[in-house]
Amino acid sequence: MKMDERKQKVLMAVVQDFIATAEPVGSRTIAKKYRLGVSPATIRNEMADLEEQGYIEQPHTSAGRIPSQLGYRYYVDYLMQKKELSAEQEELIRRQFEKKVRDVGEVIQKAGQLLSHLTQYASIIISPQLGAGSFKHIQLILMRPSQAMVIVVMDNGSLHHRYIEVPESITTADMETISGVLNAKLQGLTIESIKVTLLKEIYFELARHKHILDLALELLHDLMLKKEDKIYLGGVFNMLNQPEFHNIEKVKTLLSIIEQEDLLRELLTNQGSGEGVTVRIGDEIKHREIRECSMITAPYSICGRQAGSIGVLGPTRMEYAKVVSIVESMTRNLSRAMERMILGPGK
Amino acid sequence: MKMDERKQKVLMAVVQDFIATAEPVGSRTIAKKYRLGVSPATIRNEMADLEEQGYIEQPHTSAGRIPSQLGYRYYVDYLMQKKELSAEQEELIRRQFEKKVRDVGEVIQKAGQLLSHLTQYASIIISPQLGAGSFKHIQLILMRPSQAMVIVVMDNGSLHHRYIEVPESITTADMETISGVLNAKLQGLTIESIKVTLLKEIYFELARHKHILDLALELLHDLMLKKEDKIYLGGVFNMLNQPEFHNIEKVKTLLSIIEQEDLLRELLTNQGSGEGVTVRIGDEIKHREIRECSMITAPYSICGRQAGSIGVLGPTRMEYAKVVSIVESMTRNLSRAMERMILGPGK
């Protein structure tokens, strides 16, 4: 993997120029635009070497070179220098996150829009998985004879509900009783920490309402298993501006992938390092349908706990330097916005 | 608008054949395939007439004819005969709606997937706008010092929440008191019917907590204005199989439209008749970006009250007969499923 400085410069030129123009890059272009102080012929020699080592390739004999996946990887790992966001972009992000929003979904939606706007690629964001947390409040409400609603509020601010069927004889007062007992017994506990003995106690106290308890506790049980996450997607049509998607077939595969939520979730969840920005190039994304795409993802956290991830999906010919900075900045801001929302603006 | 029978048959042949093949239809084709018992020459004469009257057009001199918007309109209004769903399709729908689902969002999501699967076009569904309804339950919960959550349950089963800031001095007991008073005073009322005198009463009783009341009542107020609806979209990539979208530019406009939720909402809400299936062809959809598309929409209802709409978006060359039947059946089933979910399976 050792590479003398000039080779690095040539590789860098190839990658940067190809990212900018989407056209194979020739030796003349590099000599002229990137002022390496040597002639095209020399560059041709270097390029021949680089090709041999697998960093660049030639689409056909009389064309310039384009970076291979290996080439992009080398660029991202060793050559690329982070591009600071412009003041304008910083401002845009800052103002976006200052806006008043009502719920987590809205924050994320807006963040996604901004992310795809700034990068001009598709954005994918996964909403926070807060973990179940502990019970804050449980409420049963009789909606009409024989139908009720169970509401559970967790201390992390998440809210869950379910409709259940109850015997016709049940009254609003019964509901209050049940809610009262459940609240008293369960408050502050996490789902995992509910003991059988405690359950027995509850069933004993509310023996008359065994049926309702079963249903209510079923909701609690589901909470443990439930994937609360949602996938937010934006700016897919940006991708169509990229020349690599002028071919309909590619657009079709792209779209069919993008409509599969489960796949997106997997792509966003199985991140490499688990911390900081991850760049995956082409095949490094394990799904063969999206070779020719790269993903830049990063987890965001709430109060130090990893909560969800944001990501950008674009062609392998992606503006890595720019996107990495944007993703970084967005995670920071998003984390902050979430914390403010959940903990209150005090801190 | 009078048209003799043979002309109608010719027009019908042109429309049907073009819908099936996406190729301009010639006189020979019609004579051969549609057995009108006359020669191509006669059909040519009829076609010339139809063109003069604006029902069909010729892309270029040496090509067959394609239906104009007017032609499609005539076809939909007078010629098309509804195509019954196949047993298989019926079965698919029935089974889909039998599945157990947890919430309204899930029903809709599944319905959208099915709709786009059956039609092979894009599906758009707007979630129920139930109207505000009347209060069933209001609950304030202290999440941590100085932060609380307001939960409001309406009698139509909808659930709303908001985080608010409260003075540090507030205790859980205070919250219970406030909840209690609000419940007692507001239960059963609609938002509109809250009188100033009643508010005064509440403020009087809870004078100490004026600040919290303000915030809680703000949520109630927002409920009146709030658009609760969500847009669900599916099967966009089906559209790419249609030859009219082999052109990237068109795909791009299509996608950029589809990413604008507000626009979709408008398209789905401003329906013509307001009842039953509406077919809008090309320019009849008022947005110039989607000329060359048609929409088939229908409202679904819950307990007789119109709740939301479902729609199919496809090229003007759409299989109207088929899609109309599918949309009809889907609204029926969706309405039923929603009612079952909200009222409980009893009825």
Add this chain to the structure above:
DNA sequence: GTTAGCACTCTATGTTGCTGAGTGCTAATG
């Protein structure tokens, strides 16, 4: 080691000509 020069390769683009589908018109037909 670097570079100028040159022959070579191959894509992209433009030109031309042909084919075939489809038309409109005219004159013949029942």
Add this chain to the structure above:
DNA sequence: CATTAGCACTCAGCAACATAGAGTGCTAAC
């Protein structure tokens, strides 16, 4: 008088061909 056969005409689409130009690799000179 509506219908139809026949025919000349039009034009998109395709294939065959020629051309231009970008870029290469090699060789020989610096």
